[in-house]
Amino acid sequence: MNDPALSGVPRELRLLQAFVDAADTLVDDYDVTEMLHQLAVRCVELLDAGAAGFMLSDQRGSLQVLASSDERTQLLELFQLQADEGPCLDSFRTGQPVLVSDLSESEQRWPQFVPEAMRENYRAVHALPMRLRQQTIGALNLFGHQPGPINEQDLLVAGALADVATIGILQERAIHRGEVVTEQLQDALNNRITIEQAKGLLSHAHGVDMNQAWEQLRTYSRGNRTRVSDVAYRLVTGELPPVALLPGRGAGPEHAKLS
């Protein structure tokens, strides 16, 4: 989703805009899902990546997809494969960046992940840890269509975006109380499941694919100033009829073109 107003603007300004947007988001009752999605989209724009996503610790020793620059099923699968092996899991376990400039040379290291990633035409993959003091709570994952190393400056930008995501997920209280980190992470992961359930529901009800279902969810949430996860919950529990999310009802058709 390229913002036409920002194309042609120098990257420094776009970067600044990304942080201003993030700071604007981090007020009172913000929507973690929407914030992370926007950060992932910014990662793609600013780092010239093919796709970006955030994976979160499930606190059982593995990772779950939390947000992605788009919701195509194949892309989500690529993220989720890394619950078992891949750059994200390694970055999460070591707390260090894992930079893979040429995937074709890494098949032995990740025999399941690499062929799948290459089938989707990705050639470079980078993973950066999302850190809170001594803890690593997840990883930012960047996919590129061209092989090649990530430069120093891009690495700094990616690290900063990963930090913003960490702050956004944990919210400020978490910094002080250890147990709240668990409560927030588990809440975020369960919200993600609710969103998947709602995507399936909308996909069947409206005959659309999962990415279009996701856009319907977001469009409605923004139009009604409510959280994506709350809309998803109300849909799945039957409180909100799916027809309310059809373009032209409530949120207005002009938003539907964003995908």
Next chain:
Amino acid sequence: MSEPDEGMGRSDDDVRAAVVSALRRESPDIDPLVRVCRACVALLPVDGASVSVMSGSQHRETLHASDAVMARLDSVQFTMGEGPCFEAFDERRPVLVPDLARDGAGSWPAFASEIADQQVGAVFAFPIQSGAITIGAMDMYRREPGLLNAGELATALRVVDLAAVAIVGASSGDGTDADVRDLAPLRRDRAEVHQATGMLISHLGVPPELALARLRGYAFGTGRLVEDVAREIVSRRLRLESIDI
């Protein structure tokens, strides 16, 4: 969560193996929920555990409590309508209280005063849920205050996953009791399972827990893995009408 000082050496597989071995020590004839609660107390620095279910917004019931203190903690909360376990139900997120004497009275005054005569240092309450499907909660207490470390937390979350399997198996009679014994299902569902559940909600016009039960029942009845069936549904290779029966 990975932390340099603790929990790092304890991988996902180690946690699973420990939970498996604790459960195997119990006779398979014992109710799965009783075994899950016993495994919980055996594996973690907690003194009691319980599993409760809710149906609708009003009815809450403790299915099993490993000791009288735990049973009392649950019943006081359900009676007063407040407390950490009650909140885990309602807020659909874990509520961890490492020091009940310090934090209890401020958050849940009626509950705290009612259980003041019990020796309870810490309470950990985990919802048993999958997205919008809220089944119940698993509660634990320890006599001394103190938080679970990262490795203990991983074990606790695994035990809660297992409690979910035990409850769903008991209510749908789809053979998951055997799974609890064999411990195959200690992996979380993939996105397709949640998406297929959503599609079935829309197709059948039923609540989410029923849609998931149908999906599981169909997979069990046809001798296949839930995630394989889900993947075929999501990719429209399996018609939803096949699941109607």
